[in-house]
Amino acid sequence: xxxxxxxxxxxxxxxxxxxxxxxxxxxxxxxxxxxxxxxxxxxxxxxxxxxxxxxxxxxxxxxxxxxxxxxxxxxxxxxxxxxxxxxxxxxxxxxxxxxxxxxxxxxxxxxxxxxxxxxxxxxxxxxxxxxxxxxxxxxxxxxxxxxxxxxxxxxxxxxxxxxxxxxxxxxxxxxxxxxxxxxxxxxxxxxxxxxxxxxxxxxxxxxxxxxxxxxxxxxxxxxxxxxxxxxxxxxxxxxxxxxxxxxxxxxxxxxxxxxxxxxxxxxxxxxxxxxxxxxxxxxxxxxxxxxxxxxxxxxxxxxxxxxxxxxxxxxxxxxxxxxxxxxxxxxxxxxxxxxxxxxxxxxxxxxxxxxxxxxxxxxxxxxxxxxxxxxxxxxxxxxxx
Numbered sequence: 371x372x373x374x375x376x377x378x379x380x381x382x383x384x385x386x387x388x389x390x391x392x393x394x395x396x397x398x399x400x401x402x403x404x405x406x407x408x409x410x411x412x413x414x415x416x417x418x419x420x421x422x423x424x425x426x427x428x429x430x431x432x433x434x435x436x437x438x439x440x441x442x443x444x445x446x447x448x449x450x451x452x453x454x455x456x457x458x459x460x461x462x463x464x465x466x467x468x469x470x471x472x473x474x475x476x477x478x479x480x481x482x483x484x485x486x487x488x489x490x491x492x493x494x495x496x497x498x499x500x501x502x503x504x505x506x507x508x509x510x511x512x513x514x515x516x517x518x519x520x521x522x523x524x525x526x527x528x529x530x531x532x533x534x535x536x537x538x539x540x541x542x543x544x545x546x547x548x549x550x551x552x553x554x555x556x557x558x559x560x561x562x563x564x565x566x567x568x569x570x571x572x573x574x575x576x577x578x579x580x581x582x583x584x585x586x587x588x589x590x591x592x593x594x595x596x597x598x599x600x601x602x603x604x605x606x607x608x609x610x611x612x613x614x615x616x617x618x619x620x621x622x623x624x625x626x627x628x629x630x631x632x633x634x635x636x637x638x639x640x641x642x643x644x645x646x647x648x649x650x651x652x653x654x655x656x657x658x659x660x661x662x663x664x665x666x667x668x669x670x671x672x673x674x675x676x677x678x679x680x681x682x683x684x685x686x687x688x689x690x691x692x693x694x695x696x697x698x699x700x701x702x703x704x705x706x707x708x709x710x711x712x713x714x715x716x717x718x719x720x721x722x723x724x725x726x727x728x729x730x731x732x733x734x735x736x737x738x739x740x741x742x743x744x745x746x747x748x749x750x751x752x753x754x755x
Contacts, residue, residue, distance in 0.1 A: 502526035505556050505566045511549070511573040511604060513646035518547035518570040520554075527558040549573075576603035576610075576640045576648035583654055586633035591656035591685050596628040598638065598650075605643025613639045617687040618710075628652075633685045653738070656685055661735055666748050669718035669725075677717040678733070678747065683707050686737035691716065694732040701726060707735075718749050725751065 509520040521543045524531040535544045536553040544552060549572040557563045579599040586594030600607060614622040617635040622628075628636060633656035639649045662681035669676045683689060693702040693716055701720045708714040718726055728750045735743040 503558065503562060503564050505554070505564050507554075507566055507568045509568050509570050510644055511571045512547075513575070513644060514573055516546060516548055517573065518549060520544045520547060520552050520568045520570055522554045522556060522566065522568075524556040524558070524564070527560075527562060529559060531559075532557045573646070574602040574604065576642055576646060577601045578638060578640060578648055578650040580650070580652055583652065585655050585657050586631070587657040589658050591633040591658055591682070592630070594628075594631050594633050594654035594656070596636065596638075596652050596654060598626055600626060600640055603640070603642030603644075603646065603648075609643050611641045613641075615639070617684065628654075632656075635687045656740075661686070661737070661740065661743060663733060663735070663743075663745060664747065665745075666750075667716075667718060669749070669751050677709075677712075677715045679709055679715075680707060680735065683709060683735075683737070686740055689735065689737035692734040692736075694734070695726070696730050696732075698732075701731075718751055 503524070503526045506523045506525065507520065508523075510518060512518045520535075522533060523542060524533075532540070533542055534540050534555045534557075537544065537547075544554070547570045549570055551567055551569045553565060553567045555563055555565045577600070579601070581597045581599050583597075584593070584595035586592055600610065603610065612624050612626050614624070614628050615637045616622050619637075622631070622636065628638070631654065633654045635651060635653045637649055637651050639647055641647050661683050664675065664679045667675050667678050678691075678693075680691070687706060687708075689705075689707050691704045691707040692700060693704075695701050702716055703721070704714055704716060706714055707716075720726055726749070729748075730746055731749055732746045733744065
């Protein structure tokens with residue numbers, strides 16, 4: 371607890387050696403006597419009285435300016451106040467080294483008090499003691515090296531605070547950090563400092579491991595499943611988020627595993643507590659290894675058989691379809707054939723987007739997890755009369 375030192379120095383006057391009464395020096399703050407020293411009148415040496423007044427005592431006085439008074443009874447006194455704290459911001463400086471040398475006992479032996487008001491003072495709220503000044507540290511590894519961060523929050527003292535990190539950053543937040551140890555010094559408005567350190571760990575990316583895949587079956591290729599193991603990342607696995615998307619990019623479901631679904635390609639996106647993502651593409655095969663192309667197309671924009679439809683091709687998104695003419699020449703080749711995408715299906719044109727003549731054409735279908743397939747079809751674009 372901070373204190374203010376009050377001192378009175380009193381000297382016995384040589385002109386009154388016959389005094390028989392004891393002499394008293396009083397120190398008072400706001401009218402409250404805080405200390406007294408009693409001594410005999412034969413002692414001609416200076417006598418001092420000191421008292422330390424806690425700030426809480428000053429604070430307990432009436433709000434606003436008050437008076438500090440030093441009095442000596444019954445003789446001459448020199449008065450002095452030692453300013454050792456910020457409790458005094460105004461007053462009567464001329465009285466802080468005050469001397470009165472004419473007051474003493476009169477001929478009637480009555481006690482006479484010599485006193486002086488040290489002037490008004492105002493109690494300023496002191497800076498909180500250092501032992502309550504603390505720094506709360508926080509940190510994160512980031513998703514990749516160089517994205518780590520650290521932060522410091524000062525409490526328990528008087529702001530505004532200034533922050534200075536060992537890497538030169540002068541803010542509460544220290545971003546874009548490599549793994550390592552960092553030191554921060556926080557200084558309050560009164561110049562008191564606190565120092566703390568924090569270690570930013572290396573980032574640990576989320577790792578997705580496929581434990582097993584259940585093959586889909588039947589003509590509809592249903593009943594497939596994927597079971598995964600997740601490691602790495604930041605935080606508790608129960609707080610991670612899991613999102614599955616099908617080959618068309620449409621959201622399918624949540625959860626670490628994918629249960630009872632159709633065959634095809636699926637994407638799993640895992641997000642940890644630091645919002646760091648990792649993804650994996652997983653294919654579920656189908657034991658019914660067939661696709662079924664149509665045998666006839668009439669690309670005349672009447673919305674009937676305008677393109678070569680291949681049933682179940684969506685189960686094998688990684689594929690190639692080759693179109694040959696009756697002479698065996700390749701006239702078109704389409705990667706990742708998709709019945710729903712006009713740019714990735716055959717509508718009777720060659721590689722230069724020119725309309726081919728009616729006739730017999732051959733197809734070859736190459737796809738993962740299914741045997742290659744070849745056959746023929748009839749194309750007739752012109753309408754019969």
